[in-house]
Amino acid sequence: xxxxxxxxxxxxxxxxxxxxxxxxxxxxxxxxxxxxxxxxxxxxxxxxxxxxxxxxxxxxxxxxxxxxxxxxxxxxxxxxxxxxxxxxxxxxxxxxxxxxxxxxxxxxxxxxxxxxxxxxxxxxxxxxxxxxxxxxxxxxxxxxxxxxxxxxxxxxxxxxxxxxxxxxxxxxxxxxxxxxxxxxxxxxxxxxxxxxxxxxxxxxxxxxxxxxxxxxxxxxxxxxxxxxxxxxxxxxxxxxxxxxxxxxxxxxxxxxxxxxxxxxxxxxxxxxxxxxxxxxxxxxxxxxxxxxxxxxxxxxxxxxxxxxxxxxxxxxxxxxxxxxxxxxxxxxxxxxxxxxxxxxxxxxxxxxxxxxxxxxxxxxxxxxx
Amino acid sequence: xxxxxxxxxxxxxxxxxxxxxxxxxxxxxxxxxxxxxxxxxxxxxxxxxxxxxxxxxxxxxxxxxxxxxxxxxxxxxxxxxxxxxxxxxxxxxxxxxxxxxxxxxxxxxxxxxxxxxxxxxxxxxxxxxxxxxxxxxxxxxxxxxxxxxxxxxxxxxxxxxxxxxxxxxxxxxxxxxxxxxxxxxxxxxxxxxxxxxxxxxxxxxxxxxxxxxxxxxxxxxxxxxxxxxxxxxxxxxxxxxxxxxxxxxxxxxxxxxxxxxxxxxxxxxxxxxxxxxxxxxxxxxxxxxxxxxxxxxxxxxxxxxxxxxxxxxxxxxxxxxxxxxxxxxxxxxxxxxxxxxxxxxxxxxxxxxxxxxxxxxxxxxxxxxxxxxxxxxxxxxxxxxxxxxxxxxxxxxxxxxxxxxxxxxxxxxxxxxxxxxxxxxxxxxxxxxxxxxxxxxxxxxxxxxxxxxxxxxxxxxxxxxxxxxxx
Numbered sequence: 001x002x003x004x005x006x007x008x009x010x011x012x013x014x015x016x017x018x019x020x021x022x023x024x025x026x027x028x029x030x031x032x033x034x035x036x037x038x039x040x041x042x043x044x045x046x047x048x049x050x051x052x053x054x055x056x057x058x059x060x061x062x063x064x065x066x067x068x069x070x071x072x073x074x075x076x077x078x079x080x081x082x083x084x085x086x087x088x089x090x091x092x093x094x095x096x097x098x099x100x101x102x103x104x105x106x107x108x109x110x111x112x113x114x115x116x117x118x119x120x121x122x123x124x125x126x127x128x129x130x131x132x133x134x135x136x137x138x139x140x141x142x143x144x145x146x147x148x149x150x151x152x153x154x155x156x157x158x159x160x161x162x163x164x165x166x167x168x169x170x171x172x173x174x175x176x177x178x179x180x181x182x183x184x185x186x187x188x189x190x191x192x193x194x195x196x197x198x199x200x201x202x203x204x205x206x207x208x209x210x211x212x213x214x215x216x217x218x219x220x221x222x223x224x225x226x227x228x229x230x231x232x233x234x235x236x237x238x239x240x241x242x243x244x245x246x247x248x249x250x251x252x253x254x255x256x257x258x259x260x261x262x263x264x265x266x267x268x269x270x271x272x273x274x275x276x277x278x279x280x281x282x283x284x285x286x287x288x289x290x291x292x293x294x295x296x297x298x299x300x301x302x303x304x305x306x307x308x309x310x311x312x313x314x315x316x317x318x319x320x321x322x323x324x325x326x327x328x329x330x331x332x333x334x335x336x337x338x339x340x341x342x343x344x345x346x347x348x349x350x351x352x353x354x355x356x357x358x359x360x361x362x363x364x365x366x367x368x369x
Numbered sequence: 370x371x372x373x374x375x376x377x378x379x380x381x382x383x384x385x386x387x388x389x390x391x392x393x394x395x396x397x398x399x400x401x402x403x404x405x406x407x408x409x410x411x412x413x414x415x416x417x418x419x420x421x422x423x424x425x426x427x428x429x430x431x432x433x434x435x436x437x438x439x440x441x442x443x444x445x446x447x448x449x450x451x452x453x454x455x456x457x458x459x460x461x462x463x464x465x466x467x468x469x470x471x472x473x474x475x476x477x478x479x480x481x482x483x484x485x486x487x488x489x490x491x492x493x494x495x496x497x498x499x500x501x502x503x504x505x506x507x508x509x510x511x512x513x514x515x516x517x518x519x520x521x522x523x524x525x526x527x528x529x530x531x532x533x534x535x536x537x538x539x540x541x542x543x544x545x546x547x548x549x550x551x552x553x554x555x556x557x558x559x560x561x562x563x564x565x566x567x568x569x570x571x572x573x574x575x576x577x578x579x580x581x582x583x584x585x586x587x588x589x590x591x592x593x594x595x596x597x598x599x600x601x602x603x604x605x606x607x608x609x610x611x612x613x614x615x616x617x618x619x620x621x622x623x624x625x626x627x628x629x630x631x632x633x634x635x636x637x638x639x640x641x642x643x644x645x646x647x648x649x650x651x652x653x654x655x656x657x658x659x660x661x662x663x664x665x666x667x668x669x670x671x672x673x674x675x676x677x678x679x680x681x682x683x684x685x686x687x688x689x690x691x692x693x694x695x696x697x698x699x700x701x702x703x704x705x706x707x708x709x710x711x712x713x714x715x716x717x718x719x720x721x722x723x724x725x726x727x728x729x730x731x732x733x734x735x736x737x738x739x740x741x742x743x744x745x746x747x748x749x750x751x752x753x754x755x756x757x758x759x760x761x762x763x764x765x766x767x768x769x770x771x772x773x774x775x776x777x778x779x780x781x782x783x784x785x786x787x788x789x790x791x792x793x794x795x796x797x798x799x800x801x802x803x804x805x806x807x808x809x810x811x812x813x814x815x816x817x818x819x820x821x822x823x824x825x826x827x828x829x830x831x832x833x834x835x836x837x838x839x840x
Contacts, residue, residue: 009620013620059644060648224662225662228649228653230654
């Protein structure tokens, strides 16, 4: 009897599974507008994260790197806080230095501004949120600027550096490369000169996106560890300090003639972001970099930049912001060499405090104006 | 086992079962098991060890078979020929540079291969030993198996063994680590081997061929994580119409493997992100989350092991062998005794058969003056202690064994002394609320016991208990 039943059951079961998988893939391909990443347990069961999920060593950091922007934003604490008209919202955009690499949440720029400065704007409490994310790309930043706008900030402070503006790596940054739909939307919305990315049907199937879905679930599970420990990053006891001594090498990204032009930089992204969001104040900040005093430091400022490249970049950006009347602050040499940690753009707590002092003045001045 | 390996085994078994007739199919199972012991063995930094460890399983099998069952037959000669041929192919591969089998085993040296060939032949002729030496040989094998357990389960002994092997090989001793000696499948192989040795009189009556004995000991679906089948049950199935196509087998296997993959690779692997380890425990800020993480670990352990067992049972059934169940809803048990009858069933049955029952009988027979409750506490606690030590020789596993041993004893006292005297109490625990309370209480007792099991040091476990209590 059992055998008889199974004779018909097995083929039927396999057929049902195949049909189910096909239907699931069709639905997934057809219905791309459902923001599944917004389904989250953060701000419900677990406290929202003060910075976006990012983790190179998940077992130690209880965190992981994912590519779904909706899921990232949904896990952020800003998603759980209603927009109070009686508060003054500031959102910081930038790379790993703004995210706070090697810094505990309260020691990041956002943490210091929130906990130590407690700025008030016309009696309104100032809420500072970090939308920094570790990778150097202005297009990646635009993803977060666009997300930030939906939270009606009073002020957006956008930290940039030459590496994030260089045209060369814009499209290959993992977050950008793995979000072609979002990229295409932004290219259209902001009228950018980048080519739209081709997205095949296969790219949108469940099978192809299985990693994304798995990561979204993992992000929810890491919510338990985040809630339990408050840890979202690995803090090694020792780390290798950013390079201070250099070879005699003045090269920069294949610029053989030691000449950078405006077209080499993705300044258009900033200008368009500001132009298309006239109701939001966006201020550009050239973030601090390591200015080394080590061997051959007369040739290079640091591992990233030969002096000629960074100096030219500052000249170009100065001309550009004047031309387009962009509010801009240049803090490139604000942080002393001793305050840099494992990279030419990562600083320690005293370094963060130096920057926080300047940023708090910007916020206060903007508020008063 | 990775998902690709599970799929590969499933396809191989289905094709073999459809293509081969009875005898050839049984030979196929033998050959697959032969390949599997080398295939599953991870690479070792100690030179040739990943060749020697599975080879020792092979030698032990031939040696014990020769002692227990040897009889002259063409089939046994073919089995021996295939084993030697398998080793020979590796020699040929090394000689010609054709890396036919480098995917399966690391290339052993010529001396290793020659030595193995000699040892195989010697093991095959072990039946020629005198009766007294045979007796000594059985004791020797049991001693070897137990000593190996100690080496594999003890960090210090493992390190010492690694250092010795490295010294023997002329390798850097300072790089030695107990992890160098990862012997996949050894535990379950040993349980089956010891079962056949302890029950040798009864097992000998079945009269196994070398092919049958080897297939039983290292049956590839159950090689890594059990369950521990009994030899007579296994052989009965192996000798029946095993290759006969049965759609029920395919259907049930499909469901079982699917469930196993879901439990292991989705649920267990996801819950593994809720880390209960030395790193995380000192960082947890509130007792609530410690409870969540402890519960998460309890479920992860169950899903992981039950998932693996489902896969093994599914693959076994696909191959035509119905392996014994290992888990039957253990976390729904109403008491600790019931839990240990439902968790890792074949292991607890093994210890019950070869330790608990004989020791209880022995004490009752020879020390009749000892009170029954003393016998019960002694046998239950020591049984669980041994099960704990099987997982690893450390204070934490000892404490885990004691935790469960005393749990079993307390339940025994509760159910035999307290409950019968208070009828209202019995009635209370028969109600749905009483049942829910019993299940919840038992689950919590077991889950808290895992705190000893999961962490490497007593201090770590105490920290977790402190955190659970908020102190």
